[in-house]
Amino acid sequence: MRYFTLLAAALVVLACALPRTYAGNDYLWGEIGANDYKLEKTTVSKAFFVGLVQTKKYTFKQSDNLNALTITAIKVTDKKKRNGATAELISGGPGSKGATIKFTSVRGGGIKDVVEIWGR
Template sequence: MMAKLTLIATLLVGVFLVGAYAGNDYLWGEVGANDYKLAKDSVHKAFFVGMVLNKKYVFKQKNNLDALTITAIKITDKKKSDGATAVLTHGGPGSKGATIMFTSQRGHGISDVVEIWGR
């Protein structure tokens, strides 16, 4: 009985630690087998003491007539803790472009990688 309780307690602590140190990763849509990577960009903004920082990322294709349709957007947070949040404010899967707004934690910077797929 005591071994069972110890195992449960250890698993719960592990779940909380993973959640506390996981970045804010996002995936909108689904990457299909026939999709092309349309963009891979780094989004950075240095921290400023006591401030919440915002950064807008805009993906726009050059030739709108031949533009591919976005199928997925993946954001990987490079910070293990205190990472920025991301909100898809315009476009995204099913459209030709996308606008994403990043917001940092107070006193922390932004360090993310944006990958966009389409067909």
């Protein structure tokens, strides 16, 4: 019985020592083609506040509407792998000239995401 308890305790310690991997909230709307240009790359961030859910809207607009390129893909990479924010495309996106993305953090977490917009 003593060896069983010792073996169980060793397994618990080993399981706690293994590195944990966390999946971030990465998104890709559309497809990045070979002839596409990176229209914008920016970091969207907002600091955490204990006990609150943080939200932030990011809007992409092109200045010259007549010569504006069409968005083919939007790639969002979450830099906070443990308590990352979710992203929701609320308007525009692939096939349009602009886009608005809403980021929502977990309770007590912040927002830190890299947004890449591709088009042609």
